[in-house]
Amino acid sequence: MNEFITNLCMTVIMYGADNLMTMMVLVFCTGIVIKLLLYLLLRMEHSFSSGFETRAHRYLNDEYKDAKAFTKFSDSVEYVLKRTYQELYIKRKKQFRRRKEDSRVDLVNRIFLIEEGAKSLILDTLKQTKYHNSRNAPNFKNISKFVFRSNPYYTKLWGVIPVALTNNVLSILPSLFIIGGIFGTFLGISKGLPALKMIDPSDVAASQTTLRLFLESMTFAMYSSVVGIFxxxxxxxxxxxxxxxxxxxxLVDKFTQSLELLWKDAVLKD
Known part of the structure; x- marks a missing residue:
């Protein structure tokens, strides 16, 4: 049993000492890419929420000539949401097509499933607001949180990678890098110490080689800590x-405030 544990430790030491820093750098680079992708997805959600807020204010200021005098809260919400979708995606896509930038826009849409996410958000919002009237004010904060958190295109990157779980893992990566640096320090020391047993005072050349290898292991140990901290x-x-x-x-606050303004407008018109 002791021999098995010793062999296992030596395997970990030899493999870890040779590959630990490379693995840490690869994890770091992968983490940065995924973090940026998740952040871009969130910014696109924020863009739709901001667009909804802007068009809600325009609707309340009677800037849309084709808008009817809606008296039902759900009707005004539906109009503003669909107007937001049309102007953010459909009209913009036509503009980009005229500028020969449509391929880039389509690529972004395919990567993040933006339009599908917006459609799902609109449908969920309409379901949540459909049966509310001006006499009973709904909890708009809960509605906003629900429609964003239940959206399968916003909660999963590419419809596969769970955003919340991935972000939680990324948030603990700094601590893991510190642990990796400390682990690398012990690996370097563990790899170098056995070489000292090979020192033969009568063989100066061999002893110098052994000491050089030991110092290289110590250097790796120090570098691991530095890389981990960095x-x-x-x-x-x-x-x-x-x-x-x-x-x-x-984005939740913007969406909530927009719904509240539309509801207050419906109350005044009722």
Whole structure:
């Protein structure tokens, strides 16, 4: 049993000492790419929420000549949501096509499933607001949270990777890099120490070679800690700048306030 544990430890030490820093850098680069993709998806959700807010204000200011004098809350919400979708995606796509930029827009749509997500958001919002009247004010904050959290295109990147779980994993990567750096330090020390037993005082040349190999192992040990700290600090800074919570709270607030304004307008017209 002891021999098995010893062999296992030696295998981990040899493999880890040779590949640990490479693995840490690969995980770091992969984490950055995924973080950017998730953040872009969230920004696109925020873009729709901001567009909805803008068009809700235009509707309330009677800037849309084709808008009917809706007295039902659900009708006004449906009009503004569909207007937002048309102007953000359909009309913009036609403009890009005239500018020969349609291929790039289509690529972004395919990657993030933007239009499908917007359609799902509209349908869920209409379901939540359909049966509310001016006498009973709904909880708009809960409605906003529900339609975004239940949207399969917004909660999963490419419709496959769960956004919340992935973001939670990315948030602990800085700590894992620190642990990886410390682990690399122990790997380097563990790899170098057995070589000291091979020192033969009578053979100066062999002893110098052994000491050189030991110092190389110690250098790796120190480099592992430095790399781990650097990757951890860099990823922590990136997490701070690309804050999911801040953007999510803003988009929910914008969507909530827009629904509240449309509901108050329906109350006044009722």
């Amino acid at each position: 990757l951890s600090a860099t990823f922590t800074i990136m997490n701070s700048f690309l804050s999911f919570n801040a953007v999510y709270l803003r």
